Amino acid sequence: MNLIKNNKFIILSILCIIIFCIGVTPITLQNDTFYSIKIGEYVLQNGITMQDPFSWHEGLPYEYPHWGYDVMMYLIYNLGGWNGIYISTIIFSCILGLSIYVVNKKLTKNNVTSFIITIMAMYMLRGYIAARAQLVTFILFILTIYFIEKFLETGKKRYAVPLILIPLIIANIHVAVWPFYFILYLPYIGEYVIHNLFNIDNLFYKIKMNKLRKKMDKASEDEKKNIQDMISKMQERKNAREEKNNKIQANPYKIKVDISKNIKWLILIMIMCIFTGLITPTGTTPYTYLYDTMRGNTPQNINEHLPLTLMQHKDFLLTIVLFLSVITFIDVKIKLRDLLMLSGLLFLAFQSNRQISMFVLICSLILNRLICQIIDKYDNGRCKKLEKICMQFPIYILIICVTVFTSASLLKSNAERPIVDDVTYPVYAADFILNNLDVQNIRIYNEYNYGSYLLFRGIPVFIDSRADLYAPEFNGGRDIFSDFLNISSLEEDYKEKFDEYGITHAIMYQSSKLSLLLKEDEDYKVIYDKDFIIYERVKGEANEY
Numbered sequence: 434m435n436l437i438k439n440n441k442f443i444i445l446s447i448l449c450i451i452i453f454c455i456g457v458t459p460i461t462l463q464n465d466t467f468y469s470i471k472i473g474e475y476v477l478q479n480g481i482t483m484q485d486p487f488s489w490h491e492g493l494p495y496e497y498p499h500w501g502y503d504v505m506m507y508l509i510y511n512l513g514g515w516n517g518i519y520i521s522t523i524i525f526s527c528i529l530g531l532s533i534y535v536v537n538k539k540l541t542k543n544n545v546t547s548f549i550i551t552i553m554a555m556y557m558l559r560g561y562i563a564a565r566a567q568l569v570t571f572i573l574f575i576l577t578i579y580f581i582e583k584f585l586e587t588g589k590k591r592y593a594v595p596l597i598l599i600p601l602i603i604a605n606i607h608v609a610v611w612p613f614y615f616i617l618y619l620p621y622i623g624e625y626v627i628h629n630l631f632n633i634d635n636l637f638y639k640i641k642m643n644k645l646r647k648k649m650d651k652a653s654e655d656e657k658k659n660i661q662d663m664i665s666k667m668q669e670r671k672n673a674r675e676e677k678n679n680k681i682q683a684n685p686y687k688i689k690v691d692i693s694k695n696i697k698w699l700i701l702i703m704i705m706c707i708f709t710g711l712i713t714p715t716g717t718t719p720y721t722y723l724y725d726t727m728r729g730n731t732p733q734n735i736n737e738h739l740p741l742t743l744m745q746h747k748d749f750l751l752t753i754v755l756f757l758s759v760i761t762f763i764d765v766k767i768k769l770r771d772l773l774m775l776s777g778l779l780f781l782a783f784q785s786n787r788q789i790s791m792f793v794l795i796c797s798l799i800l801n802r803l804i805c806q807i808i809d810k811y812d813n814g815r816c817k818k819l820e821k822i823c824m825q826f827p828i829y830i831l832i833i834c835v836t837v838f839t840s841a842s843l844l845k846s847n848a849e850r851p852i853v854d855d856v857t858y859p860v861y862a863a864d865f866i867l868n869n870l871d872v873q874n875i876r877i878y879n880e881y882n883y884g885s886y887l888l889f890r891g892i893p894v895f896i897d898s899r900a901d902l903y904a905p906e907f908n909g910g911r912d913i914f915s916d917f918l919n920i921s922s923l924e925e926d927y928k929e930k931f932d933e934y935g936i937t938h939a940i941m942y943q944s945s946k947l948s949l950l951l952k953e954d955e956d957y958k959v960i961y962d963k964d965f966i967i968y969e970r971v972k973g974e975a976n977e978y
Contacts (some may be wrong), residue, residue, distance in 0.1 A: 449552070452837055457840075458523045464882060465565050465885060466563070468889065469565070470510045471889050475487075476504055488888075490903075490913060509521045515853065519852060522568065529555070533554050543808070546804050551797070554794065557749070557793045567790070577596065578795060580592045580599075581617065600709040604710050604713045611710060614706070617795070620771070620777065624770040627690075687760070729914075730915060737786050739785070740783060740784060740785065746789060749792075752800075764810065765803050778795060856964070859940060861964055869960075870938065872892050877938040878936045879897075879939075880896075881896055895934070895936075896917045916930055928956075941965065
């Protein structure tokens with residue numbers, strides 16, 4: 434009972450975070466989930482063949498970048514269907530929320546700010562919560578920061594072992610973000626390098642001292658006296674310089690440098706982790722996948738990879754303003770490693786919308802540190818008073834009710850759409866194809882956003898959301914992805930491309946540009962016209978592909 438009494442606010446925080454995480458978890462599935470389930474099934478039945486079995490394009494190599502996650506999704510789906518997938522997403526969402534809270538609480542020692550920061554972070558991450566591998570890696574990345582910080586603080590092996598296991602897990606569940614694991618080390622190493630550069634005089638001092646000592650061994654008595662005087666003066670200058678630096682470090686203007694004696698061991702751990710990319714059945718994929726992706730044209734044509742537009746992310750803009758205001762106008766001191774992390778992640782976020790999630794996830798801890806510093810400086814103990822106020826029964830119930838109401842509102846807006854949205858995905862059109870067409874002997878043209886659903890239903894596709902599969906950097910030179918873009922935007926003659934690929938059928942949204950042209954094309958007839966529209970080629974002969 435005393436344990437519960439002493440941790441009532443923590444229990445309240447955990448309860449509210451779980452409720453809120455349930456509220457922000459979307460019910461409707463994203464397109465990647467469909468191919469994840471199908472790939473997981475294929476891997477369990479056939480192993481990792483490094484070939485794609487789901488497109489009708491022959492001989493496409495596939496690197497299975499998140500085969501471990503795909504297998505897990507298939508097992509969950511096989512056990513609980515779509516409801517099982519939704520429940521698993523809720524569970525991972527709750528684990529993420531609790532991980533953010535626990536890491537913040539452990540590293541800042543402040544229950545109140547950690548709770549508030551966690552709710553803010555989960556709200557901003559709501560658009561990234563889905564049945565995708567990224568949800569698992571979010572959890573692993575926030576835990577990585579915790580283990581790095583604790584290892585630097587204590588040097589204990591129990592924090593080093595997870596740092597080696599985490600990249601091994603990432604290399605098998607979400608290889609695209611495996612290199613990002615090492616980015617998390619860079620601010621700590623950067624702080625160490627910058628510190629040594631500013632103290633490079635110590636290196637020159639050691640070199641000069643060694644030369645003088647060697648010279649003294651061969652010198653005469655008179656020369657030894659002169660050399661000893663030089664050594665004494667050098668030591669005095671060194672001591673004066675160190676005293677000055679220590680005063681600056683004790684009370685810096687804005688930036689604190691905190692070098693741990695365990696930083697060299699952390700660098701060694703990072704080097705060891707580089708070899709974890711070899712412990713995967715996909716060969717060298719962890720080392721090549723991101724590079725091949727970034728040098729292709731797929732990032733320039735997929736929304737989540739496009740550069741950040743601040744006005745489309747107003748909550749992120751407010752977060753940046755909050756950071757700048759705290760650092761600039763309030764008497765706080767930020768650690769150099771935190772400043773490097775903040776700047777680096779902000780740069781990545783401006784480069785790609787997708788990286789906003791990493792900024793929010795990791796920088797929530799930095800913001801919490803700054804806020805705790807302000808509280809300690811101006812009113813140390815305010816949070817403890819607030820905790821006691823929150824523990825009063827009416828306030829306790831009020832907080833829970835507000836959390837439940839907010840979460841219920843979010844959940845209601847999510848629940849208005851089904852798990853599989855038949856407006857976005859061709860649910861009934863797929864039924865028609867399976868019942869009326871020979872799916873193994875047709876070549877159907879489809880659009881990018883619902884290709885994953887078609888292959889989930891067992892219909893070979895022209896393209897799906899595994900963009901890398903259709904890029905020349907991965908498949909030996911065939912640029913199917915660019916062909917899709919040019920066909921769908923009518924930048925190329927669709928008739929020539931359809932002939933080139935041997936297209937026999939086409940399924941598309943009713944309002945797509947190409948659909949309007951096909952309606953007027955006498956070579957095609959409409960065989961299905963409801964939620965989606967399906968065309969069948971009736972004239973002309975397609976080339977062999």
